[in-house]
Amino acid sequence: MIGTNSQIDLPEPSPDLTRFRNRLSAGRLSFQRCDECHDAWLPPRDHCPHCLSPAFTWEDASGRARVVSWVVYHRAFHPAFADRVPYNVTVVELAEGPRLISNVVGISAADGLAIDTPLALAVETEGDVPVARFRLS
Numbered sequence: 001m002i003g004t005n006s007q008i009d010l011p012e013p014s015p016d017l018t019r020f021r022n023r024l025s026a027g028r029l030s031f032q033r034c035d036e037c038h039d040a041w042l043p044p045r046d047h048c049p050h051c052l053s054p055a056f057t058w059e060d061a062s063g064r065a066r067v068v069s070w071v072v073y074h075r076a077f078h079p080a081f082a083d084r085v086p087y088n089v090t091v092v093e094l095a096e097g098p099r100l101i102s103n104v105v106g107i108s109a110a111d112g113l114a115i116d117t118p119l120a121l122a123v124e125t126e127g128d129v130p131v132a133r134f135r136l137s
């Protein structure tokens with residue numbers, strides 16, 4: 001079965017992604033930390049991307065983060081995003097270490113973004129799917 005997100009067909013989520021989304025819907029951004037090498041990562045997966053161990057522990061992020069890098073899309077990546085251009089796609093590093101690709105919302109394009117700009121988690125939804133986005137803090 002394919003889940004739908006208003007205009008975008010999404011694959012059926014894995015058990016780890018389902019857990020991640022359920023916690024995010026409750027306002028908690030969680031990530032996984034390897035029990036063997038202690039690497040931490042996002043997005044959810046069933047093994048450590050560093051040492052491939054299947055043993056990990058979930059942790060909740062504080063929601064504090066910083067800008068690592070960004071680009072501004074002037075042409076929509078998907079027709080569902082056509083009314084959003086220009087928008088930023090930003091590499092965000094959580095205070096706890098994991099990085100994720102996200103968007104900084106509440107600004108026009110990339111106004112106010114710089115390397116190390118402090119950010120705060122802003123959970124939004126696309127259809128019925130929670131999405132971890134960020135605001136300037």
Ligand SMILES: [Zn+2]
Nearest residue numbers: 034037048051
């Ligand atoms: Zn590991």
